[in-house]
Amino acid sequence: MIIQALMTPRSEVCWVSSTDTLAKALCDLETYGFTTLPVLDEGRFMGVITRRIIFETFFKGDEPDRQEFLTENLVKDHIITEVQVARSTDFLDEVLFQFLESRYDFLPVLSGDRFTGIVTRNSVLNAFIKGAGLETPSHRIAVPVNDFRKDLAKLATLISDQDGDILGIVSFDSKATDLKFVEITVSTQNFESLVEALTGNGFSVRESRMAKRQASQGLLV
Numbered sequence: 712m713i714i715q716a717l718m719t720p721r722s723e724v725c726w727v728s729s730t731d732t733l734a735k736a737l738c739d740l741e742t743y744g745f746t747t748l749p750v751l752d753e754g755r756f757m758g759v760i761t762r763r764i765i766f767e768t769f770f771k772g773d774e775p776d777r778q779e780f781l782t783e784n785l786v787k788d789h790i791i792t793e794v795q796v797a798r799s800t801d802f803l804d805e806v807l808f809q810f811l812e813s814r815y816d817f818l819p820v821l822s823g824d825r826f827t828g829i830v831t832r833n834s835v836l837n838a839f840i841k842g843a844g845l846e847t848p849s850h851r852i853a854v855p856v857n858d859f860r861k862d863l864a865k866l867a868t869l870i871s872d873q874d875g876d877i878l879g880i881v882s883f884d885s886k887a888t889d890l891k892f893v894e895i896t897v898s899t900q901n902f903e904s905l906v907e908a909l910t911g912n913g914f915s916v917r918e919s920r921m922a923k924r925q926a927s928q929g930l931l932v
Contacts, residue, residue: 714801717838718820718828724749726826727786729757734781736760747815749826750790756819756826758790765789796821797830803842806835842879849878850902853917854909855890862914863893869908875899892917 725743727736729752740748740762750757765781768789774780795813797806799822809818810832817829856862859882870877879896899905906916 713799714797714803714806714820714830714835715799715827717803717834718799718830719834720828721826724829726751727760728752729785729787729790731786732782733760733765733784733786733789734778736786737762737765737781740765747817749819749829750786751826752787754826755824756796756821757787758792759794759815759819760786760790764791794819798822799827803835803838806830807839810835849896849898850905851894851896852906852909853892853894854914855917856893857891859891859893865912866893866895866909866914869912869914870895870897870899870905873899873901873905873908875905 725739725745726749727739729750736748740746740760746763747759747761750760768784769777769780772780794815795809795818797809797818797820799820801809806818816833817831819826820828820830854862854866863880867877876898877895878898881894882891883894884891897905909916
């Protein structure tokens with residue numbers, strides 16, 4: 712998935728100019744309930760401004776009057792420039808890795824040096840949940856594999872033969888057991904028969920359980 716499909720466009724993003732005062736930035740942060748805002752200069756992304764940096768600068772400084780400090784200082788002098796960014800042509804997995812190193816809840820999306828919007832941590836996680844087939848009630852099975860390509864093809868055939876639909880596939884290496892696992896999310900009307908078919912064809916099903924998303928809490932259980 713190209714991350715542009717998940718992006719909130721610039722026209723819908725709250726941002727501040729580098730020439731705005733800290734008073735303007737803090738007002739926007741508090742009005743919209745954000746902790747961080749992107750900073751732009753004629754459409755170019757300059758960095759971010761945060762509530763934390765505004766208050767830290769004030770309390771560590773010598774100015775006794777808070778309002779005077781906010782109105783006399785400009786955003787451009789307090790921008791955080793070391794920010795992870797995404798490109799409009801990045802794929803979902805690339806952005807996931809970017810978020811691992813980001814302290815913020817969004818990544819600015821750039822095309823060249825032009826700011827085109829943001830992608831949020833929640834939108835990326837929800838896309839991953841959907842891609843893994845976890846947004847609807849389903850079953851998950853974890854199976855160790857030796858020959859990934861060969862075993863995956865055989866698993867897909869067996870699941871199809873049991874009238875099952877594969878909703879998502881995730882592979883991972885177990886550091887504890889030195890094995891490679893495939894976790895498959897599958898929709899089927901006869902899950903027990905599917906597990907029997909897999910075990911009968913030499914697969915060791917290590918985990919098999921119902922997976923569903925709790926709509927009220929947005930959690931996977």
